[in-house]
Amino acid sequence: MPIYFPREIIHAANGLAVGILGAGDRKRIIKGDAFYQSYICRIPRGIIELALDKHFNGFDGFVFPSICDVMRNLSGMFQLLNIGTFDNYLDYPQNFDPNIGGEYYRNELKNILANIKKINNVDVTTENLNHSIKLYNKNRNLITSIYNIRQIYPWRLSAEELYYIVRAGMVMPVEEHNEILESIYRQLQLETGEPMDKIRVIVSGSFCEQPPVSLIKTIELAGCYVVDDDFLLGSRWIEGDIEEDTDDPIGAIVNAFLTKSTFSSSVYDIKNPKEDRLIDLYKKRKADGIIFAAPSFCDPALLDRPALQNACEKNNIRFISFEYAENTGQFKNIKEQVGAFSDSIKLWGEELIEK
Amino acid sequence: MVEKEQSMIIQKEMIANLFKELSTAKETGKKVVYTFVPGNLSELILAFDMLPVYPEINALQSGMRKKSGSFIKEAEKFGHSEDVCTYVKCDIGMMLKGNIGPTGEKIPPPDLLLLSYTGCFTFMKWFESLEDLYPGVEIAMLHTPYQKDGVITKEMTEYMVKQLKQEVIPKMEKVSGKKYDETKLKKILENSVKTEDLIVKIFDTPKTIPSPIDAYFAGVYYIGPINIGFRGTEEAVEYYAELYKEINKRAELGLGPITPEGEIKEEQYRLVVEGPPNWTSFREFWKLFYDLGAVIVASSYTKVGGVYDMGFRHNPDRPLESLSEYCMNCYTNLNFPQRIELLEKCITDYHADGFLINSIKSCNSFSAGQLLMMRKLEEKLEVPVGFIESDLVDPRYFSYANIKNRLESFFQMLEQRKIINAN
Numbered sequence: 001m002p003i004y005f006p007r008e009i010i011h012a013a014n015g016l017a018v019g020i021l022g023a024g025d026r027k028r029i030i031k032g033d034a035f036y037q038s039y040i041c042r043i044p045r046g047i048i049e050l051a052l053d054k055h056f057n058g059f060d061g062f063v064f065p066s067i068c069d070v071m072r073n074l075s076g077m078f079q080l081l082n083i084g085t086f087d088n089y090l091d092y093p094q095n096f097d098p099n100i101g102g103e104y105y106r107n108e109l110k111n112i113l114a115n116i117k118k119i120n121n122v123d124v125t126t127e128n129l130n131h132s133i134k135l136y137n138k139n140r141n142l143i144t145s146i147y148n149i150r151q152i153y154p155w156r157l158s159a160e161e162l163y164y165i166v167r168a169g170m171v172m173p174v175e176e177h178n179e180i181l182e183s184i185y186r187q188l189q190l191e192t193g194e195p196m197d198k199i200r201v202i203v204s205g206s207f208c209e210q211p212p213v214s215l216i217k218t219i220e221l222a223g224c225y226v227v228d229d230d231f232l233l234g235s236r237w238i239e240g241d242i243e244e245d246t247d248d249p250i251g252a253i254v255n256a257f258l259t260k261s262t263f264s265s266s267v268y269d270i271k272n273p274k275e276d277r278l279i280d281l282y283k284k285r286k287a288d289g290i291i292f293a294a295p296s297f298c299d300p301a302l303l304d305r306p307a308l309q310n311a312c313e314k315n316n317i318r319f320i321s322f323e324y325a326e327n328t329g330q331f332k333n334i335k336e337q338v339g340a341f342s343d344s345i346k347l348w349g350e351e352l353i354e355k
Numbered sequence: 356m357v358e359k360e361q362s363m364i365i366q367k368e369m370i371a372n373l374f375k376e377l378s379t380a381k382e383t384g385k386k387v388v389y390t391f392v393p394g395n396l397s398e399l400i401l402a403f404d405m406l407p408v409y410p411e412i413n414a415l416q417s418g419m420r421k422k423s424g425s426f427i428k429e430a431e432k433f434g435h436s437e438d439v440c441t442y443v444k445c446d447i448g449m450m451l452k453g454n455i456g457p458t459g460e461k462i463p464p465p466d467l468l469l470l471s472y473t474g475c476f477t478f479m480k481w482f483e484s485l486e487d488l489y490p491g492v493e494i495a496m497l498h499t500p501y502q503k504d505g506v507i508t509k510e511m512t513e514y515m516v517k518q519l520k521q522e523v524i525p526k527m528e529k530v531s532g533k534k535y536d537e538t539k540l541k542k543i544l545e546n547s548v549k550t551e552d553l554i555v556k557i558f559d560t561p562k563t564i565p566s567p568i569d570a571y572f573a574g575v576y577y578i579g580p581i582n583i584g585f586r587g588t589e590e591a592v593e594y595y596a597e598l599y600k601e602i603n604k605r606a607e608l609g610l611g612p613i614t615p616e617g618e619i620k621e622e623q624y625r626l627v628v629e630g631p632p633n634w635t636s637f638r639e640f641w642k643l644f645y646d647l648g649a650v651i652v653a654s655s656y657t658k659v660g661g662v663y664d665m666g667f668r669h670n671p672d673r674p675l676e677s678l679s680e681y682c683m684n685c686y687t688n689l690n691f692p693q694r695i696e697l698l699e700k701c702i703t704d705y706h707a708d709g710f711l712i713n714s715i716k717s718c719n720s721f722s723a724g725q726l727l728m729m730r731k732l733e734e735k736l737e738v739p740v741g742f743i744e745s746d747l748v749d750p751r752y753f754s755y756a757n758i759k760n761r762l763e764s765f766f767q768m769l770e771q772r773k774i775i776n777a778n
Binding site: 034035036037039040044066067068069070072073074075076077079080081088089091093094095097099100101103104107265268269270296297298299300302303304305306307309310323 | 433434435436438439440443472475476477479480481483484486487494496498500501503510511513514517518521522690691692694695714716719720722723724725726727731744
C-alpha cells in the first residue's frame, strides 16, 4: 500500500513486494461502496473491491504503512475479512532520534520479517539484504536520473510515460525494472521530439490515492511540463543511497528512513517543514508554478494545503489547486483551469508577480 | 426546568475556574499547554503546574453554542478544504477570530504544544497547522504506537517511555522552568486511580434496568472533568464521588435518566452507540431519542479519553510506563477487532436491544470501517443495527429530517424485534 515501504527486506526474504495503489479508473466499484461512506476517499474502497474480487488471492501478506486513519483502519478490515496470511500495519516512527524512533522502527521491520519467515521459512542474511539494498539503490538512482534528465528535456518523455515506467516497478522484480530503466535512461540521452511553449510545473498532493493517468496527461496537454511530482512517491522516498556494504543492513535502512526521507504529509516535520522543502524543490527544478492536486477527502494532503499555499504566496510562486478522485472521468474543468494557469504565466510571467 | 444536581454545579464551577485561570495566565505566570483529549497527559501537566487547553473541547463547545459555523467558514477562507476535519477548522477559525473561548474569555496562546498523538492522525496535522499559526512556539511530540495486533508490547512501551524521558519531559521542564518531580507525579497518579475506579462504577450503572443514566448524551458531560485536565486532582475525585452517589440513589429508586426535559419515565429501548455525537444540534439530537424512551446504555465515545472498564488503571509505581499504556489504550488506538470485541461486550453486558452508529463525516479515525463493524456485530449477535450520519461541529452536515427518518425506522425495527421476542 502507499506511500513508502522498504521493499529491500522483502526482496532479501525471497519475496516480491507488489505496490497496491487502489483500483484506478478502470474497475467499477460496487462492493467497495458498501464498505465506505461517501465522505471517505476512494482508495480503500477500490482496494477492498480488488480483495473481494479475489485479485489478491496470490498474495501472502499485506503491509499497510501509516499514512492516515483510513489506511490504518483498512488494516483492521483486512484482519476481519481474513485476507492474506498476515496483515501488518507498519507504524512508522514520528520520532527521528536513532535511539528512540530508530529502535522502534527496527523492531517494526523485524516483526514483518518474522511474519514472512512463517510463510517461506527464509532467514534474511546480511549478505542477502546488502545485495537487495544495492539493487534498490540502483533503482532509485536510475529513476532520479530519469527525473533529472526530464527536467532539462521534458519533451523527450511525457509525464504520462514516466508515470507508467515508474509504476511498472511496483509490480515486477527490481532486477527486471532496473533493466527497463537503464534502457530508457540510454534512450533519453538522444534528442527526440521538440520543445514546446509550455510552463514548468510541480504537482504536489498526489502521494497516496493516485490521479487517473488521463489527469496527468491533461495537465501536460493544457500547457505544462510536469518537471516533478509526488506520484508513486515510495519509489523515490529515500533521497540518495542506503549504505550497501554494512554489517547491519537493517540499521542502514532505518538510518536512511530517519535521515534521507523525502517530505510528505504523512510525516511529522516540525524540524524540517515540508513547505520549505517544496520551495527548495521548486527552485531546484526551475519551475514556473505549482499545481496542488490532492484526492478528495484526503485529510493529510488537504490539511497541509494552507501552509503550502501560504509558503507559495510568501515566495511569489504561482499555484493552482484542485481535487480529484482515482476514478475521475471528466477533465474539462481541470484542463481549463490548468490552461488558464499556464497562459497567465506565459503571458505575464514575472511582470504579474512583481506587481 | 430541570433542577441542577450538586454534581452539575460542581462541574460547572470546575470548568469555569479553569477558563478563569486560563484568561489570567499571563498575569499569574502560569504556562499554557495545548493538548488533546485522547492520550492526554493530564498528570504530567499538573506535575509541572501548567494549565491545559484542549482545542477539540473548545471546538465542541463552540458547536454547542452555535459558533462553530462561522469559525469553520473563517478557516475555509484561510484555505482549508470543505472535506477535512471540522474540529481543526473550528479551532483554527476561532484562533483567527481572536481566540475567544466558549466562555467568552480570551484563551491565551500556547507556551507549549503537547502533541500526544493517540488514535488520530489528524491530530498531528492539526498541531503542524497550529505551529504555523504560532511560529516559534515550543512543541513536544509523543508518538503513540497503534495497537495493530491488539496488544501492547514491551517495545511499544519502551518507545513511549523514551520519548517521555528524552523529549516530552525536558520540553516541559524548559517551558515551565520546573524540574520533573516524580514523587509529585506519583501522588497525582494516586488520585487518577481513584477517579478511574469511580468512572468505571458510574458507567457500570446502566447494567441495571431501567438505566439510571444515559451513557452517551449525559455521558459526554460525565467524562468532561476526567478528560479535560482534572484527572489526578482532588477535585475530580470529589466530583466523581458525588456523581456516583447521585446516580446510585437514582438506581436505588428505580429512576430513569435525566434529560433536559426531565426524567425518562419509561425506558423503551436500550442502545449501544458507536461514534461521537453531533454537537451543533446536540439537544435536538438527544430529544429524538428520549422522546421515544430510547436510552443509551453504553457508548464508545465515552472511552476516547481512556478505556478504563477493561481494567486499565494508571499505576503510581510505574508512572511513565502507565502514562504510556494509558495513551495506547484509548479507544481509537485500539485495532478494529478490539473495537468490535469491546462493543460486543457492551451490547451483551448492558442487555442492549440495538446497536447504532452515528458516523461522523469529519472523523476518519472513528468512521472508516464502521459499516463493516456494524455488519460483523449484526452477524454475530443478531442484534438490530442502525446507521445515521452527521458531523461534529459543522452545522451544514446535520440533517434533522434525514436522521429522524432513519431513527424512526430503526426504532420500528426494535419494536418489531421486541414483539417477535415476546412471542
